[in-house]
Amino acid sequence: MREKTATHLGRRTVLAASAGALAMPFVARAQANPLKIGIQSIFSGPIALLGASSKGAIQPEIDRINATGGLLGRQIQPIYRDSKGQPQEAARVARELVNTDGCEILLNAEASSGAYAVQEVVRDLGVLCIHTTAEASSLTADPKLRAPTAFRSARQGVHDAIVGGSYSAKVAVAKKLTKWATCSPDYSFGRDTTAQFGEFLKHFAPDIEITSQSWPKMGQPDFTEVVTKILQAKPQALYSAMFAGDLSAFINQGNAYALFSAMQVFVPAMGDLPVLTTIKNMPAGIHSAARYLPTFPDTPVNAAWYEANRKFNNNDYPTNWSWECSTAARFMEAAVKKAGSTNGKAAAAALEGLTIDSPFSTTGKITMRAEDHTMIGYAIGWGTTVPKEPFVTGIEPGDWGQITELETEWKKKNGYI
Amino acid sequence: MIDLDALLECVTTTSCLVTQTTSGLIVGMLLFLVAAGLTLIFGVLKIVNFAHGTFYMLGAYLAYTVFAITGSYILSVLAGGLGMAFFGIVFERFLIRRVYGANVLMQLLICYATVLICDDLVKIIWGPDFYAMGMPPEFQVPPLFIAGGVVPPFYLVLISVALVIGGGLAMVLGLTKIGKIIRAAAHNPDMVSALGINTTLLYSLVFAVGGMLAGIAGGLAAPVRSLTPGMGFSILIESFIVTVIGGMGSIGGALIAAVMLGLIRSFGTIGFPLFTEGLMYIAMIIILVLKPSGLFGKEIV
Known part of the structure; x- marks a missing residue:
């Protein structure tokens, strides 16, 4: 019996095992150095649906990225935080996510009032931030309010x-x-x-x-x-x-x-x-x-995203916030890949003017407009x-x-x- | 901000007068049911039940669920009322009873903790999404036109039911033995206890009735209002205004104040569209300045 097992350890098996052993340090390093992403929203109170549907759209995107090797070879580790819909709490949470939890990127699924507060923190810290659900126009339209590394992947009022x-x-x-x-x-x-x-x-x-x-x-x-x-x-x-x-x-x-x-x-x-x-x-x-x-745009990719999102969320319906959050995660992925870095300045430069394929556009493309950091073409x-x-x-x-x-x-x- | 011409035109036009008066009555009567329980609990136990809005919320959710299962609006309202009567007993027996006579801050903390826990439980059980029961099929009828004014039949039923419940409560408190005991306990609980009456049971009963009224209000309103975790908060604020205006502990005062608030809302939105909420608080301030104990509250010497 022992002899038979020994004969099965052939050349290919040994080579594969060796390759695996050689790759181990890299895998271990990727696991040891996950890419932490801060995701804050309203998870409690009457507008808790905002947080639930935001998480229900971002998490499947993170799972997809992680399943295909992560971002820049690092597994994404999302950290979700509840701001309770209070702007001062939103600002505090954003600062804590970066300074204490070590998040390198923020996906900010706050309502507009919270987004203004988070934007000021981002201006100070210089990390890449994508506002996923804030629709108030002045957030990105007003140059006095706009921040160099903050973007909006939501509709604009x-x-x-x-x-x-x-x-x-x-x-x-x-x-x-x-x-x-x-x-x-x-x-x-x-x-x-x-x-x-x-x-x-x-x-x-x-x-x-x-x-x-x-x-x-x-x-x-x-x-x-x-x-x-x-x-x-x-x-x-x-x-x-x-x-x-x-x-x-x-x-x-x-x-x-x-x-x-x-x-x-x-x-x-x-x-x-x-x-x-x-x-x-x-x-x-x-x-x-x-x-x-799911019927606008009436395309197979939109229908497929709709089905997948409902399946992930126990058959709950996706909201307007869901597609906005899903888009934010895709913009983040594309920008970090293009920049080859999570550094706020480099990723922001990569995100400016970036066009991605999207199920949520009648043309199949959505662009992050360079001059005012807001999304168009949806x-x-x-x-x-x-x-x-x-x-x-x-x-x-x-x-x-x-x-x-x-x-x-x-x-x-x-x-x- | 002020449109007195529109207000004058409304009060001199029968159609507007009828529509806005019934609109004020429906808002007021549902508010009365919630405030009546609040004021009853305060009158007897001297407890300001900050968790009362939660009774309203849970009553509405319970009614929604029973309606979804049975399709019967009557059963759903009954379930909301009875469910909250039971919840009121549990709340009194296991939580509030432990802080009778304690610092108001301690009572406030217990109530606030209950509100937070229940809001989260609602989110866990029903989810963070909002719900709408929808109009029961028997009430899916066109509105009535009375003297040119628009009056939905469903609202007439709600006003009638609230009036019957309010009248029944007043009769029980005024004419029956248990009512007399409750009133006596509100006045002098030690004496009532010394007479051999089980005040422990009595206090549970008061919380049961208070909870039942809020639960019924939640069930009655469910077809036309949205159900969300935390929905009890806004109705709690208005109920406090009603209780303060009417006089803490006065059921009759709560009725007058609730109807008054409903009418202020319905006519205020025409004459003072940007200041309707403010009008309610101004009314409260004026009444408290003129009569600090509220319309029917007892003066404290």
């Missing part, structure tokens, strides 16, 4: 406002909707988004008049008085920047008053799967942006809701030529250029 304004104006002209009302959450995101939408809506359809505005508090338990106020104003169209649970409550309470059959309604955040699948009696014909849909469009899958139909894609042109004008107007 002004892009949505241009496409939303263009689409809504077209509907308004066709249906002769001149009297509009707005209803948005009473904080910076709601006010900025509504103002930008109104600006571009009037740019495309100057006859439009906004006759009634409501500003409910975010997370307030009941919006009934806002629904009835809108009914009293008798507008022909309504725009709302509400989102997530507040939007769901607003839709349910509006349904009770038949609000959605009394006017045309435009809600950018409606086209997100958790909203579309949660609202039980969803009215048809609401105009919405396609935040994330799928952006508006359509109308239907109560069943695919939930949003007739999606009209935005024209990136027009978006860039009007964005430049908007930047000049705001003194950003």
Whole structure:
């Protein structure tokens, strides 16, 4: 028996074993020196979905990179931290991730308020940081706020406002909707988004008049008085920047008053799967942006990503934040590979102007614009809701030529250029 | 910021008056159910139950789950109420009872810890996503038009149910023996105990009733409101305003204050669109300046 075993140790086996033994120090070094990446988000409280869906999109990307040998030969070790949605905590967590935990890169899945705070820490520490979910335009558009090694892989508010304004104006002209009302959450995101939408809506359809505005508090338990106020104003169209649970409550309470059959309604955040699948009696014909849909862009790669993401997340639906986070991880991977280093300055230089293949673009490509460190070329469009899958139909894609042109004008107007 | 013309036009137009009044009533009556439990617990036990919003949240989640299983709205509301009555007993028996008469800070810590633990438990059991029960099929009907005003039938039912519960509570407290014992315990617990009445059981009962009211409110509101971990916080703040305005410990005061707050919201949003929340606090300040113990609170000598 022993003799038989000895004869099986042939030349190839010995060579393979030797090669493995020679490679051992490198493997051991890679395992001993993992690449730590800090990922901070809101993992607790009413917006915990932000953290859950961000992690649910970044982790599969890290698993994929690690399974194929890691990044620069080092296994990625993600460190997740909860900022609880507080800007001062977000700044503290960012500093701790780098200084104490030894993270070399930050993927910052904070809301806009937290992202501004993290950006100042990044300016100080000089590490590569990608804001994955902050949509407030000034974060990267304002040169005074922009940081040399900070980038944004999220939608930008002004892009949505241009496409939303263009689409809504077209509907308004066709249906002769001149009297509009707005209803948005009473904080910076709601006010900025509504103002930008109104600006571009009037740019495309100057006859439009906004006759009634409501500003409910975010997370307030009941919006009934806002629904009835809108009914009293008798507008022909309504725009709302509400989102997530507040939007769901607003839709349910509006349904009770038949609000959605009394006017045309435009809600950018409606086209997100958790909203579309949660609202039980969803009215048809609401105009919405396609935040994330497996059917927009209607490509095999997008459908495959959707299926894989649901499988990873116990069949939960991906959110708009999911594709943004997935994109951030892919940008990080491509930039570090191109730079051959995780050094903030070198990786940032590599990321500027970098174009990657992406399932989340109608052209299959997304670019990190060099001059203002924000992402362009992603799928952006508006359509109308239907109560069943695919939930949003007739999606009209935005024209990136027009978006860039009007964005430049908007930047000049705001003194950003 | 101020649109007095719109407000004047609204109060002089029947359709607007009807729509906004019913809108104020529905907001107010659901708030009353939560605040009634809060004020009852304070009245008898002198405990400020900062975890009361959690009862509302858990009631709503429980109702949502029962509705998803049975499809019965009535069963789901009952489950929310009974479930929270049980939770109220457990909360009183194992946590709050240990800090009766202790520093208010200690009570606050116990309540806050309960809020955090329950919010996390909700996240673990139901997930961080928000939920919507959706309108039960029997209420999926077009709104009624009364004197030109728009009134959803479902809201009429909610207002009626809340009124019946409030009336029933007032009757039990005012006319029955147990009600008299509860009122006596609120006034002088030592004397009630000396008379051989089991105050331990009584306190559990009070927490059960308080929890049940909040649970019912959560269940009733579930078809039109969103369910999120932490949803109890905002309703807790408004319930405190109601309790303070109405007078700590006064059920009648809570009813008046809750309806008042609902109407301030519904008419305030037309006349003072950017200051509706502020109006509620101004109302509270004015009432506290004029009557520091609240509308129906007892003056402390």
